[in-house]
Amino acid sequence: MKKILLVEDEKSLSLLYQEELSKEGYEVIIAYDADSAMEKVRSEEFDLIITDIRMPGKDGIELIASIMGLRKDIPIIINTAYQSYKDDFMTWAADAYITKSSSLDELKQTIKKLLKEN
Amino acid sequence: MIESYRLQPINFTPDTPKEFVLLSIIAQSFFQPFSLEDNLLVILTALTSGAGVGFNRAMLFLREGERLKATMWLGPRSPEEAQAIWTMLSSPGLGYAEVVEHNRELISRTQEKLKLQLKIFNYNLEDEKSILPALAAQRKEIILVKDAFSEPLLDRRFLDFLQVDSFLCLPLLAHNEIMGEIVVDNAITRAPISLKDIELASLCALLAGNYIYTTNLYKKVVEMEKMAALGEMAAFISHQLRNPIVAIGGFTQQLLTNPCNPERCHRNLGIIQEEIKHLEAIIYQLSHFLKIKIKELIPIEIGPILKKILERPDIKNKSEGKTISLRIMDNPPPILCDPVYFEEAIVNLLDNALDVTPAGGRVYVRAYSIRKNWLMILIKDSGPGLDDKAKEKLFSPFYTTKENGIGLGLLFVKRVMEMCSGKIEVQSKPGHGTIFKLYFKIPERRGI
Numbered sequence: 001m002k003k004i005l006l007v008e009d010e011k012s013l014s015l016l017y018q019e020e021l022s023k024e025g026y027e028v029i030i031a032y033d034a035d036s037a038m039e040k041v042r043s044e045e046f047d048l049i050i051t052d053i054r055m056p057g058k059d060g061i062e063l064i065a066s067i068m069g070l071r072k073d074i075p076i077i078i079n080t081a082y083q084s085y086k087d088d089f090m091t092w093a094a095d096a097y098i099t100k101s102s103s104l105d106e107l108k109q110t111i112k113k114l115l116k117e118n
Numbered sequence: 119m120i121e122s123y124r125l126q127p128i129n130f131t132p133d134t135p136k137e138f139v140l141l142s143i144i145a146q147s148f149f150q151p152f153s154l155e156d157n158l159l160v161i162l163t164a165l166t167s168g169a170g171v172g173f174n175r176a177m178l179f180l181r182e183g184e185r186l187k188a189t190m191w192l193g194p195r196s197p198e199e200a201q202a203i204w205t206m207l208s209s210p211g212l213g214y215a216e217v218v219e220h221n222r223e224l225i226s227r228t229q230e231k232l233k234l235q236l237k238i239f240n241y242n243l244e245d246e247k248s249i250l251p252a253l254a255a256q257r258k259e260i261i262l263v264k265d266a267f268s269e270p271l272l273d274r275r276f277l278d279f280l281q282v283d284s285f286l287c288l289p290l291l292a293h294n295e296i297m298g299e300i301v302v303d304n305a306i307t308r309a310p311i312s313l314k315d316i317e318l319a320s321l322c323a324l325l326a327g328n329y330i331y332t333t334n335l336y337k338k339v340v341e342m343e344k345m346a347a348l349g350e351m352a353a354f355i356s357h358q359l360r361n362p363i364v365a366i367g368g369f370t371q372q373l374l375t376n377p378c379n380p381e382r383c384h385r386n387l388g389i390i391q392e393e394i395k396h397l398e399a400i401i402y403q404l405s406h407f408l409k410i411k412i413k414e415l416i417p418i419e420i421g422p423i424l425k426k427i428l429e430r431p432d433i434k435n436k437s438e439g440k441t442i443s444l445r446i447m448d449n450p451p452p453i454l455c456d457p458v459y460f461e462e463a464i465v466n467l468l469d470n471a472l473d474v475t476p477a478g479g480r481v482y483v484r485a486y487s488i489r490k491n492w493l494m495i496l497i498k499d500s501g502p503g504l505d506d507k508a509k510e511k512l513f514s515p516f517y518t519t520k521e522n523g524i525g526l527g528l529l530f531v532k533r534v535m536e537m538c539s540g541k542i543e544v545q546s547k548p549g550h551g552t553i554f555k556l557y558f559k560i561p562e563r564r565g566i
Contacts, residue, residue: 010361010365012365012369012389012392012393013361013364013365013368015389016364016365016368016369016372019372020368020372054357056518056519056520057519081356081357081358081360081361081364082353082357083353083356084353099360100360100361100364101364101367102363102364102366102367102368102370102371103367103371104368
């Protein structure tokens with residue numbers, strides 16, 4: 001079973017993503033902020049990371065930089081409510097950029113593609 | 119030894135050279151908070167008053183897109199009226215404000231009728247077969263018209279209106295762009311237009327052109343600032359609304375696709391309800407922040423307000439198990455602020471301080487006067503403190519560390535402080551808590 005780390009500070013959204021992605025057959029681990037996400041990346045193996053940008057404390061862009069410093073082989077998806085960062089060079093290190101929507105189809109397809117299940 | 123002089127001379131004597139009077143009046147207009155119309159009126163006045171260049175009448179055209187439109191006309195209708203106006207305007211000690219006041223009144227008396235008459239003088243600057251008066255603006259040249267009644271390059275309707283055989287057309291330019299045009303004549307005195315008149319008038323035209331240019335530029339900057347703020351606001355609103363909407367949409371989708379067990383149904387509906395409450399809170403806070411507008415600053419006594427705040431149920435509730443220590447200097451001077459916004463600003467800071475202070479911890483509120491003319495209110499928490507990076511982001515809109523915060527609280531406090539000419543400072547180090555200092559100017563006491 002592929003293991004996904006989801007970094008999302010909104011409680012109900014993380015619950016929604018966890019349930020929906022579990023249904024797709026993934027194991028989903030949640031981190032509510034960047035620091036606890038980093039702890040998990042250090043101690044566990046993940047096949048994919050999904051992160052928001054704006055979070056309390058360190059933001060998603062800083063988190064990506066830290067993850068890249070640690071290991072470069074995990075695909076990263078930015079999943080955010082902000083459209084404005086899409087063309088921001090700072091987000092270059094992510095493999096995909098998704099604007100949050102009440103339909104999770106785009107997110108699910110992107111995960112599949114990045115995990116080469118297509 | 120030093121000597122001091124006023125920046126702009128205000129009073130003139132009968133000996134003051136007219137060039138000097140003219141330039142002074144126009145220069146003053148740039149320093150006054152009057153409207154573009156008022157200031158252009160002053161320039162027309164400077165051109166037509168006895169103390170100024172000495173033309174009898176002046177008409178102003180302004181450029182709107184590719185068109186040159188007559189917008190203002192200043193001048194007496196009879197020699198008697200002319201004499202009365204010129205005497206009045208030549209009186210010693212006359213300042214800018216009086217000139218504006220006088221002309222406002224003059225214009226307002228004739229404006230309605232005049233507007234209709236001026237409406238027909240509206241020329242296309244792109245027109246290849248341009249005629250006077252627009253020709254001067256189009257060519258960007260000063261044109262002196264003599265024997266107007268036999269001049270073919272002239273709009274007849276314009277001439278019928280002016281009823282004068284000699285007049286001067288002055289293009290108003292800035293950065294080589296056409297801003298407008300002024301047409302002056304001596305219809306009452308019939309005095310010939312001299313080279314010196316033209317030189318002085320061209321100086322006025324130069325100032326008027328640049329004045330219009332600067333005003334337009336300023337309008338554009340204000341507009342751009344508004345748009346930038348609007349863009350930022352739009353990005354923020356869409357972000358803030360998107361999270362709850364995604365949650366509501368997602369959980370609704372689950373309800374629709376899965377024939378769910380009652381427990382799951384109940385849970386999803388509960389989440390949806392919570393998110394809707396969250397949306398409501400966002401809208402409330404947003405409108406609250408946007409509407410902040412202090413009408414009048416009044417002297418307020420901080421002592422009773424601070425004590426009242428500590429008694430508020432929301433603050434009491436939050437401070438359970440924690441201590442708020444309040445100390446106010448004896449007889450604190452009144453400060454100038456809006457009492458409601460003042461209270462809300464303090465509540466905001468106190469609320470933040472209580473949020474980060476652990477159980478059993480203390481929050482300090484102090485009020486002292488600093489130097490002679492400042493009153494400082496200090497709020498210190500016993501929280502974890504902030505690193506430099508967090509401190510930097512503190513006042514940026516929509517930055518929040520709270521789960522349900524929307525990041526406008528401190529911005530609100532800052533705006534309140536700006537509106538009452540105060541300032542806010544933050545001191546913080548990780549491990550040492552955070553101190554907010556609000557500085558209020560103490561109003562000078564008048565009389566005894």
